[in-house]
Amino acid sequence: MRRADIPWLGLIAAWGLSRFLPGLAHASLWNWDESIHQAVARGVYSTFFTPHVYPHQLYPQSGYDWLNAGVWLHKPILPFWLGALTMHVIGVTPLGLRLWSAIGLTAAACCLFLLLRSATARPWAALVACAFLVLPFGWKMVQGYQFGDVTDCTLVGFVALSSLLLLLAVERDSTGLSAAAGAACGLGFLCKSALALTPLGVAVALWALGRAGLVKGLRGRSLAALLALFAVVAAPWEIACALRFPELNRIETLHTFGHLTGKSVENWIRPWDALFNRIAQAELSPWPLALPLVAGVWLAWRALRRREPAVVLVALWLWSDWIVLTLARVKVPAVAYGAVPALFFALALALVDSLSRPPLASALAGALAAPWIAARLPLLARLRLALPTLFADTRERPGLGEGIAVTLAALAAGLLLLAARRLAPPLGKTAGALAAALAGALALALLLVQTPRALAGARDEMERQSLLGYEKEAGLAISRATPEKSVVFLALDRDPPSSFAVQDLIFWSGRPVYRRPPDLATARREGYHPYLVTPVGEPLREVPGVPAGSWLRAYDLEAPALPSLPAGVTPIGARVGGVTVLGYAAAPGDANRGRYAFFVRSDGPPRRIAVRFRTRGGVELGLIDPAESLAAIPPNAPWFIVPALGPPSSKLMGIDIPGARPAGGVVGRAVR
Numbered sequence: 150m151r152r153a154d155i156p157w158l159g160l161i162a163a164w165g166l167s168r169f170l171p172g173l174a175h176a177s178l179w180n181w182d183e184s185i186h187q188a189v190a191r192g193v194y195s196t197f198f199t200p201h202v203y204p205h206q207l208y209p210q211s212g213y214d215w216l217n218a219g220v221w222l223h224k225p226i227l228p229f230w231l232g233a234l235t236m237h238v239i240g241v242t243p244l245g246l247r248l249w250s251a252i253g254l255t256a257a258a259c260c261l262f263l264l265l266r267s268a269t270a271r272p273w274a275a276l277v278a279c280a281f282l283v284l285p286f287g288w289k290m291v292q293g294y295q296f297g298d299v300t301d302c303t304l305v306g307f308v309a310l311s312s313l314l315l316l317l318a319v320e321r322d323s324t325g326l327s328a329a330a331g332a333a334c335g336l337g338f339l340c341k342s343a344l345a346l347t348p349l350g351v352a353v354a355l356w357a358l359g360r361a362g363l364v365k366g367l368r369g370r371s372l373a374a375l376l377a378l379f380a381v382v383a384a385p386w387e388i389a390c391a392l393r394f395p396e397l398n399r400i401e402t403l404h405t406f407g408h409l410t411g412k413s414v415e416n417w418i419r420p421w422d423a424l425f426n427r428i429a430q431a432e433l434s435p436w437p438l439a440l441p442l443v444a445g446v447w448l449a450w451r452a453l454r455r456r457e458p459a460v461v462l463v464a465l466w467l468w469s470d471w472i473v474l475t476l477a478r479v480k481v482p483a484v485a486y487g488a489v490p491a492l493f494f495a496l497a498l499a500l501v502d503s504l505s506r507p508p509l510a511s512a513l514a515g516a517l518a519a520p521w522i523a524a525r526l527p528l529l530a531r532l533r534l535a536l537p538t539l540f541a542d543t544r545e546r547p548g549l550g551e552g553i554a555v556t557l558a559a560l561a562a563g564l565l566l567l568a569a570r571r572l573a574p575p576l577g578k579t580a581g582a583l584a585a586a587l588a589g590a591l592a593l594a595l596l597l598v599q600t601p602r603a604l605a606g607a608r609d610e611m612e613r614q615s616l617l618g619y620e621k622e623a624g625l626a627i628s629r630a631t632p633e634k635s636v637v638f639l640a641l642d643r644d645p646p647s648s649f650a651v652q653d654l655i656f657w658s659g660r661p662v663y664r665r666p667p668d669l670a671t672a673r674r675e676g677y678h679p680y681l682v683t684p685v686g687e688p689l690r691e692v693p694g695v696p697a698g699s700w701l702r703a704y705d706l707e708a709p710a711l712p713s714l715p716a717g718v719t720p721i722g723a724r725v726g727g728v729t730v731l732g733y734a735a736a737p738g739d740a741n742r743g744r745y746a747f748f749v750r751s752d753g754p755p756r757r758i759a760v761r762f763r764t765r766g767g768v769e770l771g772l773i774d775p776a777e778s779l780a781a782i783p784p785n786a787p788w789f790i791v792p793a794l795g796p797p798s799s800k801l802m803g804i805d806i807p808g809a810r811p812a813g814g815v816v817g818r819a820v821r
Contacts, residue, residue: 162255225386247298334379623701638681745792
């Protein structure tokens with residue numbers, strides 16, 4: 150790194166953190182990876198060298214059940230160590246784990262800049278690095294909204310760092326930098342195991358190519374140092390797991406190899422070409438699907454023609470990932486994200502080189518314009534359906550087939566431009582410049598218009614989702630007000646939207662949680678104090694500290710009490726049909742929305758009830774829908790909670806229920 154790089158790196162880091170940090174501490178834990186990873190990070194917070202979801206199993210559990218594991222070895226340990234250490238500093242919050250996702254992607258962007266600035270100008274390298282940070286998929290992973298999240302984000306950072314150090318080791322013939330590259334690769338292995346091995350394969354290839362005299366490669370002693378440091382970093386945890394938990398370690402090792410064969414993960418088996426269809430669609434949207442292929446092919450061509458160390462290294466990185474993941478039967482949404490910095494390197498190089506190469510400029514313009522053209526030429530879809538069955542995913546899914554057809558047509562036009570430039574230089578030169586200008590304009594429109602628009606749409610959708618976390622308030626109250634040796638029974642009939650309520654409550658409470666009827670006998674036998682979490686009013690003493698606006702209540706199963714509304718509920722007492730709205734409580738949301746808990750009693754079939762939120766700015770309409778409660782309405786329940794979103798509570802003046810009649814002598818309007 151040179152002194153002139155520092156301002157650019159500062160700019161990229163500031164840009165990345167400004168993209169990722171706002172809202173990063175939101176309380177919604179997305180189902181699958183986010184819920185499980187946060188629960189495991191909480192387990193590592195308590196027992197650093199024994200990752201777990203449950204600190205102690207009250208009930209027998211299969212080693213194949215990775216959602217409810219005692220010891221949890223489904224993913225490598227490093228992200229959870231980092232998250233747990235951060236939580237020890239800032240407190241138990243999802244921010245502790247997500248910070249490392251933000252750091253991982255931002256670090257990858259900085260490494261992309263340093264790799265690219267050896268092949269292009271610094272301003273262009275910085276622009277491309279910043280463009281990498283605005284992909285909606287990356288933002289979703291950092292925020293915990295995407296299947297993948299922290300392990301993939303930290304993996305990207307360490308793979309990019311290892312690749313950068315490997316390039317510097319080759320350029321400077323440095324054994325020390327090669328060893329550092331191996332250490333970085335080992336840290337990546339501790340984030341995502343096999344997907345982190347790409348730099349090792351690239352290093353071996355560079356050594357072999359250097360021995361053959363084809364490129365400036367890696368010396369034998371440097372390769373040995375790289376492999377040795379990789380083993381020093383990666384092996385101890387693997388050995389410890391094999392010795393301490395041999396059967397579970399065997400199961401998880403087989404599961405890792407199952408991604409190649411499909412065994413044990415059959416539900417994610419995809420055709421070979423799915424990597425360039427549905428995986429690329431998930432990771433690169435709104436970028437056209439043919440664009441990565443054009444950039445990747447050009448990167449490989451330039452690597453073969455010029456043999457520049459940086460270009461050769463990145464070409465090996467990109468294509469080794471693509472080839473291996475194409476052969477693997479299992480393809481999950483984030484599986485190829487570790488190669489996305491290499492793809493952006495290829496895109497940057499292709500756009501720069503298109504200024505002097507009309508065929509490349511035409512191909513890029515065709516790939517960029519393909520979605521617009523395909524929408525206006527239905528014939529292209531019929532051509533896609535004519536592909537051989539070998540291309541099953543491309544036949545089935547629109548985008549890639551049409552994009553390749555348009556790109557090939559544009560490439561043919563570019564070759565004609567090249568011929569015209571030779572036959573009529575002024576005309577050919579002008580046409581080539583126009584093709585390059587068109588490709589550049591389309592790329593800028595994609596970067597400056599379409600991508601921010603797609604990111605804004607994803608942000609709006611997901612930020613609303615972030616308000617739908619149910620477990621935080623009850624979980625925090627349990628963590629503060631109950632003995633450490635407590636167990637929680639969760640009385641829910643369904644999970645909150647896009648959540649795993651059990652694992653989410655484990656994270657917030659730090660207590661074992663089971664979705665099953667209260668089992669006081671087992672709890673007492675194991676020495677645990679039992680608690681109940683539910684959205685229903687129960688004849689039990691409430692756990693202190695759960696705010697009135699919480700969408701779940703927590704009770705002490707060993708302490709009977711008369712059921713009553715929580716303190717802080719504003720009474721309404723309005724009856725509509727067989728439903729009585731007893732009152733409501735508000736909780737903070739975001740700048741545009743507040744969270745409301747309506748306490749409802751039903752004497753008959755539940756029905757939706759219209760409500761009017763009166764604010765300083767006017768009236769906002771809403772609905773109370775008993776079907777939104779997480780528990781089936783039990784007969785004779787004194788009340789149950791119906792969650793709702795409305796205007797910010799700071800702007801609320803009161804709530805009306807149109808057409809309601811007073812119930813029990815309480816007027817049907819609540820006013821602050």
